[in-house]
Amino acid sequence: MTIVVTENCHKCRFTECVDVCPVGCFRLGDDMVYIAADDCIECRACIPVCPVSAIYDSDDLPPHLEKWVGINREFADLLPAATARLDPLPGAEERRQTLVSLS
Amino acid sequence: MTAPNVAIVGSGPSGFYAAEALLEQHPTVRVDILDKLATPFGLVRFGVAPDHPKTKAIAKAFERTAENARVRFLGNVEVGKDVSIEALTGAYSAVILAHGAAAPRRHPLADAGLEGVIYASDFTRWYNGHPDGQSLALPSGAASVAIYGMGNVSLDISRMLMLDSQELAATDITEDALRALRREPVQRVAIVGRGSLEQAKFSAPELRETARIAGWRPVIAREGLSERDRALLEGHVTADDSRAQQNLEVLKEFVWATGQPREVEFRFGTTIEGVEGSGRLSSVLLRDNTGQMSTEAQLLVLSIGQVVAPVPGLPLDESRGIIPNAWGRVLSLDGVVIEGLYVVGWAKRSSAGTIGSNRSCSRETIANLLLDLGDDPTDPRQRIVGWKDLYRRKAVDWNGWKRIDDEELARGRAAGRSRVKITSRAELLKIATAENRRSALPERNKKDAI
Numbered sequence: 001m002t003i004v005v006t007e008n009c010h011k012c013r014f015t016e017c018v019d020v021c022p023v024g025c026f027r028l029g030d031d032m033v034y035i036a037a038d039d040c041i042e043c044r045a046c047i048p049v050c051p052v053s054a055i056y057d058s059d060d061l062p063p064h065l066e067k068w069v070g071i072n073r074e075f076a077d078l079l080p081a082a083t084a085r086l087d088p089l090p091g092a093e094e095r096r097q098t099l100v101s102l103s
Numbered sequence: 104m105t106a107p108n109v110a111i112v113g114s115g116p117s118g119f120y121a122a123e124a125l126l127e128q129h130p131t132v133r134v135d136i137l138d139k140l141a142t143p144f145g146l147v148r149f150g151v152a153p154d155h156p157k158t159k160a161i162a163k164a165f166e167r168t169a170e171n172a173r174v175r176f177l178g179n180v181e182v183g184k185d186v187s188i189e190a191l192t193g194a195y196s197a198v199i200l201a202h203g204a205a206a207p208r209r210h211p212l213a214d215a216g217l218e219g220v221i222y223a224s225d226f227t228r229w230y231n232g233h234p235d236g237q238s239l240a241l242p243s244g245a246a247s248v249a250i251y252g253m254g255n256v257s258l259d260i261s262r263m264l265m266l267d268s269q270e271l272a273a274t275d276i277t278e279d280a281l282r283a284l285r286r287e288p289v290q291r292v293a294i295v296g297r298g299s300l301e302q303a304k305f306s307a308p309e310l311r312e313t314a315r316i317a318g319w320r321p322v323i324a325r326e327g328l329s330e331r332d333r334a335l336l337e338g339h340v341t342a343d344d345s346r347a348q349q350n351l352e353v354l355k356e357f358v359w360a361t362g363q364p365r366e367v368e369f370r371f372g373t374t375i376e377g378v379e380g381s382g383r384l385s386s387v388l389l390r391d392n393t394g395q396m397s398t399e400a401q402l403l404v405l406s407i408g409q410v411v412a413p414v415p416g417l418p419l420d421e422s423r424g425i426i427p428n429a430w431g432r433v434l435s436l437d438g439v440v441i442e443g444l445y446v447v448g449w450a451k452r453s454s455a456g457t458i459g460s461n462r463s464c465s466r467e468t469i470a471n472l473l474l475d476l477g478d479d480p481t482d483p484r485q486r487i488v489g490w491k492d493l494y495r496r497k498a499v500d501w502n503g504w505k506r507i508d509d510e511e512l513a514r515g516r517a518a519g520r521s522r523v524k525i526t527s528r529a530e531l532l533k534i535a536t537a538e539n540r541r542s543a544l545p546e547r548n549k550k551d552a553i
Contacts, residue, residue, distance in 0.1 A: 048345065
């Protein structure tokens with residue numbers, strides 16, 4: 001079991017997750033955030049707050065998103081910690097509406 | 104003019120999140136974190152179940168805060184005993200109560216005086232090695248256990264009773280508890296709650312963990328279920344909120360209870376009305392929508408929440424079991440703000456939520472505290488001195504805790520376990536002060552602020 005951020009975060013980066021994370025395990029990429037599995041305590045506080053449902057417990061991960069476990073691991077090592085909530089990326093709200101209408 | 108100083112009473116999650124928020128949001132504030140025990144982290148050490156090491160890793164985040172040069176840990180200092188609230192509010196710019204809800208919510212079933220009726224915190228403190236909780240003796244031959252209350256603490260307790268002792272042996276459960284649980288293997292566990300299926304406060308991952316323990320069958324009692332509960336289980340309707348729906352997805356996989364051994368039974372809509380036995384518990388009296396019945400139990404664990412333990416000099420809202428407050432500002436019983444006194448965590452909002460819930464809770468309080476403190480980065484008030492002696496004489500500092508930590512981890516390595524907890528206060532203090540304490544005050548990297 002690992003908690004991972006998946007493709008819906010890409011170009012949205014709402015960062016509600018950063019705000020609720022009790023251990024500061026999110027890492028800040030240009031287009032999205034990732035979870036540093038070594039720091040994450042698997043409390044799942046971030047899963048329900050994501051506006052685009054991008055965060056999964058790997059146990060519940062749909063098959064087409066499984067590659068994100070490796071992607072999170074790879075990028076988390078390279079990126080700085082996300083310490084505070086940020087404004088979403090430009091266009092995030094439009095993208096969110098599209099994602100919601102698709103689900 | 105000196106930098107403001109803040110005392111935080113209690114070093115559990117809410118206390119550490121308060122310290123973290125203060126450091127982030129104020130450039131010069133100094134923080135003393137007091138704890139009545141020699142060990143920090145509160146319920147991370149004494150609440151989180153031994154088989155959840157990942158959750159306990161949250162302590163790493165708190166260590167970063169504790170090792171900040173503006174923070175001091177002062178363990179083994181009990182507020183209300185070693186030092187009064189009045190003395191604290193006189194000596195610090197602000198005092199934050201983060202001492203949690205350490206007393207079990209009383210229930211009349213415990214007043215019958217039967218051996219085998221205990222509170223959940225008696226049980227969790229025992230297996231987690233709390234220095235004040237080591238006198239518990241499991242009743243011998245406790246084949247059937249009833250747990251009253253439907254939250255995650257009930258699930259923690261169920262796992263400790265059901266897990267194979269080999270699995271428990273690798274954790275940091277105390278050796279006493281491990282031996283007792285190995286000697287007295289439990290045959291039946293019933294988790295009983297008054298509420299409906301949707302009112303149960305479990306979280307689904309924890310519920311799934313209990314359901315998947317090898318050698319045990321998760322079952323639901325037909326009795327006590329409402330029409331709606333049945334419709335939910337059969338999938339005719341969906342639950343009102345997402346947590347209930349997630350629990351429901353797990354519960355749907357359960358079968359009906361048959362009363363056979365090695366069943367963990369979930370019994371909704373049921374009140375425990377009485378306890379029976381001579382001297383020790385032999386059965387509990389249940390009432391549900393089909394009437395009253397007696398069922399065998401040698402151990403009843405009351406898992407119905409916690410309340411703030413009274414501290415002399417502090418107001419207490421007895422009905423809610425919290426310190427009366429408005430967004431973290433402590434109020435007198437007349438509803439007047441008490442200047443300089445703040446509250447966070449379970450003492451502020453009662454015993455509910457996950458560890459992470461304390462982060463936003465503490466941030467709310469700190470926002471108000473900093474507003475009250477104003478923009479001036481210094482604190483103009485005169486401070487009462489004369490404390491150094493208490494701290495010098497009694498306090499266990501962060502280095503003292505690190506010595507305890509190292510010793511426990513070393514004993515764990517030697518025994519093939521994650522950690523061997525030390526439970527005697529005297530031994531904890533001896534290890535904490537092992538090195539000659541010539542240095543006057545517990546260090547806050549040189550200068551002290553009191």
